[in-house]
Amino acid sequence: MRVEHLTKVYDSGSRSQVKAVDDVTFHCEPGEIFGLLGPNGAGKTTALRCISTLLKPTSGTVRVGEFNVLEHEKEIRARIGFLTSEMKLDGFFTPDYLMGYFGRLNRMSRKEIEARKEILYDELRMEEFIHRKIEKLSTGMKQKTAIAISLVHDPEIIVFDEPTNGLDVITSRAVTDFLGKQARQGKTVVVSTHNMSVAEKLCDRFGILVRGSIMDMGALEEVLKRNSADSLEDVFFGYILPAGEDDR
Amino acid sequence: MMLEDCLVVLRKELRRTFTDRRTLFFLVVLPLVMLPVIYSVMHGMGKAKMDKLASTTFTVYVCVEKEDLDGADPFIEAISSLNADLVIIDPVGLDEAVRRVEDGKVDLLVVLPGGLDRMLETFEPFDVAVYYNSTSDLSMYAFGQVTGVLDDLSGGMATDRLIDMGIPAEVMTVFTVNGTERDYDLSPAGGTAVKVMAMLLPFFVLIYLFANSMKVGLDIVAGEKERGTLAIQLVNQVDRIAIVLGKMGAVMAAAVAGAVSSVTGLLIATRYFGDVFGGSGTDVSKVSIGTVGILQFAVVVVPLAVMIAGVILVISTYARNEKEGQGMVMPVYIVVMIMGIASMEVGDSAPPWMILVPVFNSLVVMGNILTGDARWSDVLVVSFTSILFSALSVYLALRMFRSEKVLFRI
Ligand SMILES: Nc1ncnc2c1ncn2[C@@H]1O[C@H](COP(=O)(O)OP(=O)(O)OP(=O)(O)O)[C@@H](O)[C@H]1O
Ligand SMILES: [Mg+2]
Numbered sequence A: 001m002r003v004e005h006l007t008k009v010y011d012s013g014s015r016s017q018v019k020a021v022d023d024v025t026f027h028c029e030p031g032e033i034f035g036l037l038g039p040n041g042a043g044k045t046t047a048l049r050c051i052s053t054l055l056k057p058t059s060g061t062v063r064v065g066e067f068n069v070l071e072h073e074k075e076i077r078a079r080i081g082f083l084t085s086e087m088k089l090d091g092f093f094t095p096d097y098l099m100g101y102f103g104r105l106n107r108m109s110r111k112e113i114e115a116r117k118e119i120l121y122d123e124l125r126m127e128e129f130i131h132r133k134i135e136k137l138s139t140g141m142k143q144k145t146a147i148a149i150s151l152v153h154d155p156e157i158i159v160f161d162e163p164t165n166g167l168d169v170i171t172s173r174a175v176t177d178f179l180g181k182q183a184r185q186g187k188t189v190v191v192s193t194h195n196m197s198v199a200e201k202l203c204d205r206f207g208i209l210v211r212g213s214i215m216d217m218g219a220l221e222e223v224l225k226r227n228s229a230d231s232l233e234d235v236f237f238g239y240i241l242p243a244g245e246d247d248r
Numbered sequence B: 001m002m003l004e005d006c007l008v009v010l011r012k013e014l015r016r017t018f019t020d021r022r023t024l025f026f027l028v029v030l031p032l033v034m035l036p037v038i039y040s041v042m043h044g045m046g047k048a049k050m051d052k053l054a055s056t057t058f059t060v061y062v063c064v065e066k067e068d069l070d071g072a073d074p075f076i077e078a079i080s081s082l083n084a085d086l087v088i089i090d091p092v093g094l095d096e097a098v099r100r101v102e103d104g105k106v107d108l109l110v111v112l113p114g115g116l117d118r119m120l121e122t123f124e125p126f127d128v129a130v131y132y133n134s135t136s137d138l139s140m141y142a143f144g145q146v147t148g149v150l151d152d153l154s155g156g157m158a159t160d161r162l163i164d165m166g167i168p169a170e171v172m173t174v175f176t177v178n179g180t181e182r183d184y185d186l187s188p189a190g191g192t193a194v195k196v197m198a199m200l201l202p203f204f205v206l207i208y209l210f211a212n213s214m215k216v217g218l219d220i221v222a223g224e225k226e227r228g229t230l231a232i233q234l235v236n237q238v239d240r241i242a243i244v245l246g247k248m249g250a251v252m253a254a255a256v257a258g259a260v261s262s263v264t265g266l267l268i269a270t271r272y273f274g275d276v277f278g279g280s281g282t283d284v285s286k287v288s289i290g291t292v293g294i295l296q297f298a299v300v301v302v303p304l305a306v307m308i309a310g311v312i313l314v315i316s317t318y319a320r321n322e323k324e325g326q327g328m329v330m331p332v333y334i335v336v337m338i339m340g341i342a343s344m345e346v347g348d349s350a351p352p353w354m355i356l357v358p359v360f361n362s363l364v365v366m367g368n369i370l371t372g373d374a375r376w377s378d379v380l381v382v383s384f385t386s387i388l389f390s391a392l393s394v395y396l397a398l399r400m401f402r403s404e405k406v407l408f409r410i
Helices: A042-052 A073-081 A094-103 A110-122 A140-151 A169-184 A196-202 A221-224 A232-240 B002-018 B021-055 B066-080 B091-103 B116-121 B135-165 B191-227 B231-232 B242-278 B279-287 B289-316 B322-349 B351-356 B360-371 B375-399
Strands: A004-010 A018-027 A033-037 A059-062 A080-083 A159-163 A188-193 A205-210 A215-217 B060-064 B084-089 B108-111 B129-130
Touching: A018 A059, A018 A140, A018 A205, A018 A215, A033 A042, A033 A169, A033 B322, A042 A159, A042 A188, A042 A196, A059 A073, A059 B021, A073 A080, A080 A140, A080 B231, A094 A110, A094 A140, A094 B002, A094 B231, A094 B322, A140 A159, A140 A169, A140 B091, A159 A169, A169 A188, A169 A196, A188 A196, A188 B135, A205 A232, A215 A221, A215 A232, A221 A232, A221 B322, A232 B351, B002 B021, B002 B242, B002 B351, B021 B135, B021 B191, B021 B242, B060 B066, B060 B091, B060 B135, B066 B084, B066 B135, B084 B091, B084 B129, B084 B135, B091 B108, B091 B289, B108 B135, B129 B135, B191 B242, B242 B289, B242 B375, B289 B322, B289 B375, B322 B360, B351 B375, B360 B375
Parallel strands: A033 A188, A033 A205, A080 A159, A159 A188, B060 B084, B060 B108
Antiparallel strands: A004 A018, A004 A059, A205 A215, B108 B129
16 A cells, blocks of 8 residues: 555635645555554544545545555445544444444445454454443443454455554553454554554554654664664654754 | 445434334334323313312302392392302492402302392393403303303293293294204314314424434434544445435434324324313314325325435534534524414415425425315425425535535534
């Protein structure tokens, strides 16, 4: 998957325009986990929404194989599993029902859905709660459900917006382990996070996104070396604080 | 394919709406029982009041000259047969008695004219004055009771006179009007009750179409936006039109369910407690619009439900969250309610162009269907305008569903 010169400007009527993503370019190969690391308002969600066809890029594009978000929305949607941040699934339904529903929305047959359920329930250890109403589930169970739903159609590309936000260390670990396993199975994984330890542990490579622009990009050691810093946190603050206040 | 997708969405939304007990209660049970409960309370209160009045002893002053006491006897006897405390007073105390009726200390004042005895003997007509106080329920009730027995007394005395003169009593009655037990009301369906129904029923249909559309429709899009679940439903193989139509179908189903159960509730309420609105219970049982009427009703109500569901869906799609949606719906709701009240006011006398005003025209024609004088041409025009506006709102909702500016408005 390649993101090429992606720019997104929100045009909120008469008010000033917001350039949420500014000329962002990166790529992510099968088997790789790429992280978009940035503070609140950096443009992470916007970039991921462009990748998952929910928003049209103002300029630039996203390519998946021979497909292009500008022209092949359907084909790209079939290949992408998208998870929005802070999603609250309808508490009335059970995880099992929603799996079926989203499977149908992805035009899967009953048999395909059942087969896929079995795999995901097992990998995410969901068996014990799939028939319980979502309102009765813990935050961790809900997040697992959301993850399973977004991957029901077995997409090649996984695009998760802050997948570990608000989770305790145990569930957070379960999610990152799961994503690691997906990558090892050959999936292309793109996640956003503002959490540096997640970025350090989970991502093979990451881009530091600040005010819509990628400041630096690469594997952890590369980035640390390039910035002659000891930790990702130092690098991060280096980019966030305006130059004058930077007393490192 | 499109239809199949649409059904997938519709089935999920229907399940969400109609299998949740709490939602079901608000959508179906409440409109069904609300009117019967209100009516039965009103009916119960009305009946309790009548019972109370009937069992309360009222005070009647009868003003009569001392020398007329003999002639006053039958009057006093007649009034005494009622549940009344009767006090005979002399004309000297008349002013005081009037004041007491004014103050509500005495319920009724009957003044027999001076020279009563003589006038009775000479067959000279005279007038009996009955003073009452309309601010007091008991006084009004006593007035009705006392004038009733006095009328009977007058008739009875006249008959007695004729009999004394050797004339048979039958001569007194030249003819009666509607004097037998038969039902003389030949209106095609039940008289006043139908008129009341023709006014109320469309209004209730409208209220519940709107209330239920609002309840379901705001959650179904704005609510999903707020929870973040709308976005993930848009990243798949299904076209957005299927999602819009599926959701709209569920809103419409909720609207129609509410309309049906509120109509049922209204029928039950008027059947058993109809006297609340002046019609009698038996009258209402005759409200029957026949197969053609039911068909016409459906041809008007279903497109109306689609239109209202569509309008709510447009608002719901534009709103960022349910709360904002509620705020935006309120003005529309008020306009619609004003139309509802206006339609009750104008009734048949609506100017012809009003047949093109959506919502309003449906209400007027629904009323006409109930009174049995709706023309098919009107029914079809109304249905057509509703369908037109429905199509417009579906188009708008779809445009909005395809616009990232609307879906991700902040
Ligand atoms: N729908 C929208 N309309 C207008 N401006 C928007 C919209 N969504 C986001 N923005 C603006 O774009 C910028 C980037 O927002 P975005 O949500 O992409 O950031 P983020 O990195 O995901 O932040 P967070 O960590 O808070 O989720 C912000 O300045 C935000 O105010
Ligand atoms: Mg975000």
